[in-house]
Amino acid sequence: MNHIKIGDKLKIECFKHNGYLDRTSDEATVVYFDSNVLVVANDHTRLTEHNGTSHCTKEPAILFFYKKKWFNIIGQLKKSGLFYYCNIATPYIIDGKSIKYIDYDLDLRVYPDGGFKVLDRNEYRYHKKIMKYGPLLDSIIQNSLSELIEMKRKDEGPFQKNVVEKYYEVFQNLKSK
Numbered sequence: 697m698n699h700i701k702i703g704d705k706l707k708i709e710c711f712k713h714n715g716y717l718d719r720t721s722d723e724a725t726v727v728y729f730d731s732n733v734l735v736v737a738n739d740h741t742r743l744t745e746h747n748g749t750s751h752c753t754k755e756p757a758i759l760f761f762y763k764k765k766w767f768n769i770i771g772q773l774k775k776s777g778l779f780y781y782c783n784i785a786t787p788y789i790i791d792g793k794s795i796k797y798i799d800y801d802l803d804l805r806v807y808p809d810g811g812f813k814v815l816d817r818n819e820y821r822y823h824k825k826i827m828k829y830g831p832l833l834d835s836i837i838q839n840s841l842s843e844l845i846e847m848k849r850k851d852e853g854p855f856q857k858n859v860v861e862k863y864y865e866v867f868q869n870l871k872s873k
Contacts (some may be wrong), residue, residue, distance in 0.1 A: 700790060702726055703870050706736060707794045708759070710785075713827040718799060720744045724759060727866040734761045734788060734795065737867035758863045760854045761788040761795055766840035767804075768797065769853070771860035777808025778860060780848075784840050800829075800837050804844055806855070812848055814841065 700706075708721035721743050724736035739756040760769040764787055772779045782804040785797045801820040806812040824834060848855050 700726055700729055700734070702728070702866075703873075705793070706790075708736075709791075709794050709796045710783075711796065711798045713798055713800070713823065713829065716746065718746045724795070725867060725870055727758070727863045727870065732763050734763075734790075735759070735863050736761070736795070737863060739867075756864055756867070758854070758860045758867070761797070763787050765843070766800075766836055767844045769844075769855075771854055773860065773864060779808060780804070780806035780812075780854070782806070782844055784837055784844070802837065802841055804841070804848070806848055812845070814845075 704726045705723050706726065708724055709717060710719040712718050721738065721741055723741050724738045726734070727737050728735040736759050737756065738753065738759070740752050740754070742750050742752050744750040755775070756773045758771040758773075760771075762768065766784060766786060768783050768785050768788065770781045770783075772781060783797075784800045784802040784804075786800075788795050788797045790796075801816045801823050803815040804812055805815055820837075823829070829837070847853055851857070854860060
C-alpha cells in the first residue's frame with residue numbers, strides 16, 4: 697500500500713473463484729486509505745463484462761475495499777437517493793495499478809429508505825456446486841454476509857450518515873485540481 701497515494705487512478709478487476717476475469721472497471725480515484733480500507737471513487741466509468749460488452753456507469757460511486765473483510769461496499773449517488781451495492785468477495789489486493797478481488801456471487805442491495813435485500817442466492821448455490829466451494833469457504837462467505845448485514849443494521853462504516861458524501865466531496869476536489 698505504501699506505493700498508493702491519494703489521487704492515484706486504479707483499475708478494478710473482479711474475478712470468479714476459478715480465476716476467470718468477470719468484470720473490469722476502467723478507472724477509480726483513490727480518495728482515502730489506511731491499513732484496513734481503501735476508498736476509491738468514480739463517475740461515469742466504463743465497465744467491461746466477461747463477454748466483452750461494456751457500458752458506462754450512470755452516476756458517481758464511492759467504493760470501499762477491505763484488507764481483512766470478505767466484502768466490498770459501493771455507495772451509488774443516484775438522483776433518487778443513496779443506494780448501496782455490496783459484494784461478498786475476498787479482501788482486495790493491489791497488483792500494479794489494479795485493485796483485484798474474487799467475487800462470491802452473494803450481494804446485498806441497500807435502498808435509500810434503509811431497506812435491504814440479499815441478491816443472487818441461486819447464482820451462489822450454482823457456483824458453489826460447479827466451482828466446488830468447500831465448507832470452510834462457505835462458512836466464511838455466510839459469516840461475511842451476516843457481518844455485512846449487521847454493519848448495515850447498526851449504520852456502521854460506509855452506512856454511517858454522510859460518509860459517502862464526505863468521500864464524494866474529496867473526489868470532486870481532486871477532479872477540480
